[in-house]
Amino acid sequence: MAGADLWISAFLDAQAAEQGSARNTLLGYGRDLQDFADWLTRRGQTFETVERDQIEAYLIACEAEGLSRATRARRLSSIRQLFRFAYEDGRRTDNPAIQIKGPGRAKSLPKILSVAEVEALLTATRTSGRNPSENLRNICLMELLYATGMRVSELVGLPVSAARGDPRMLLVRGKGDKERMVPLSTPAREALVVWLAFRDKAEDVARRECGTPPGKHLFPARGRAGHMTRQAFHGLLKDIAAAAGINPARVTPHVLRHAFATHLLAGGADLRAIQTMLGHADIATTEIYTHVLDERLKELVLEHHPLARDAD
Template sequence: MPSPAARRQVINALPGCGPADARSIDAFLDAAWAEGGLARATLDSYRRDLQGLARWAGWRAGQPAAPTPASAPPGMDGLDLQDARHGAPGRASGNWLATADRGLLFDYLAWRARAGYSPRSNARLLSCLRAFYRQLVRRGARADDPTALLEPPQLPRSLPKALSEGQIEGLLDAPDLDTPLGLRDRAMLELMYACGLRVSELVDLPANAVNLRQGVVRVTGKGSKERLVPLGEESQHWLQRYLDQARPQLSAGKAVPAMADGQVPLFIDGKRRALSRQAFWGLVKRYAAAAGIDPAKVSPHGLRHSFATHLLNRGADLRSLQLMLGHSSLSTTQIYTLVARQHLQQLHTKHHPRG
């Protein structure tokens, strides 16, 4: 199966979007941001999805020449690179998105499935396309919605992977507390586990989001929805130490530059910049290895899963958990009951005399 990097290489090798498609994408994203307040990461994903469809449609119709199998990455030469080209070659302006029919969208989804894209990735793409074409219909730019009869792929119901409480303790103890960066990392790990934050919520936290006196943090989640989450004594302690000892050293007494939203970041690196998601991902992997945990089985999102699983195992109710996680639907939170039930079954098997 081709790797994600190889799949991206094929899409990126295709001709770019035409001006008409580029304008359609920009108009859609502007409206989606204004009406729905979608997060920057979601808008970026939507842009990539729509650009990928436009490039593929133009390639398949032969506008301009498509990459040959010889120019494709290893393992990708059978992925429709020799398909018969068809479509409407007269659309030199690249107006593929606004004029796509259901057959073209179905073929693109089928191509992605054969190329190894996961059902979850294709489900997200279809969600993006539905939003895009609904907007075109509302604006009167199309009379029909070509996604109306397209069925989303069946998604496997996978259980979140959580660390044990002992593994969490080892991970939290891994940073070197004698350095400002280690103290910062301990505060970040404690906060993420104490509040069940998404990694983007953690690295984007502004300095004024934490109220140590009241013991809460104001989190801006998906769809720009805000929620208040209790901190807990341990995370308050490490945050206070970070703010008193580490952050002044990292900022070197200078003003910290604002992020893209105009807010000053809470967590900064040695150059007074906010950490990226990728940088924090690397930190978690490094500390997992130091704690004797297989880094391949640990991710920042795993701390969020561990937060939810451990709370349920200790008697938290689903509604409270939903509010703390920022889930818009209780059904999303309910998957953690399966994790808790699995944990109880394991305890029963291990400790019951007839287990």
């Protein structure tokens, strides 16, 4: 497996250097390619020798395992990019994956929450947490997420320096290390000010009593990353959803990101402005929210327009 490991390592290094791929993206590539490498090894094949029909056989095996269409499409994308890199880098004289057609992604509109449901989540957050520290932190997390539409990794990894000085806007570092400015709502700014004051006071006490150095992140934690993990926030959000009387299965950080964008669009915000705030490279990605809004408007008409009701 040493040969496969070297290929994967070189590919990931190139992606990081040339494409500026985010850490989570690189981890995803690595997992996909390691699974493919293991499958090849069990059949006496390597990245140097594999041919198109064997790649197609691997994809068939993935489908037989019950993997979703999206997962199979992602794995094929990882394989395609690996062999494109190998061809350009001179590791192979051909690209065995270039003509393989994937399953594609099932087209579906993003799941969202209504304004009333988001308000219920924010209300439930006010009484969350096991102590005042967790309570103020949770309020700040939720207000910032809904006010900015940040990705969860961007939210939990925010540096404390970004929050200094009662900012009207936050500097967010997104995918590919690209930076963007996102405006803050009044509730988000107020929650940020209160949390930051509490956090700084707690750090001052820890420094005086234990010699603990100040943390670099707005939401510090004891783990290796030094900040709250995505997994921890996912769990917190499920608990808040349950307390708000909303099915936890419907609530994820990305669903709140979708809600942020859709609610802005419904309120008359410009699509380009939403694109900038979300950090989308292509406005076509942002345009999906116009379809979400169209579907919601159709539902409202069918539910409430007298002529749309079935005759008694």
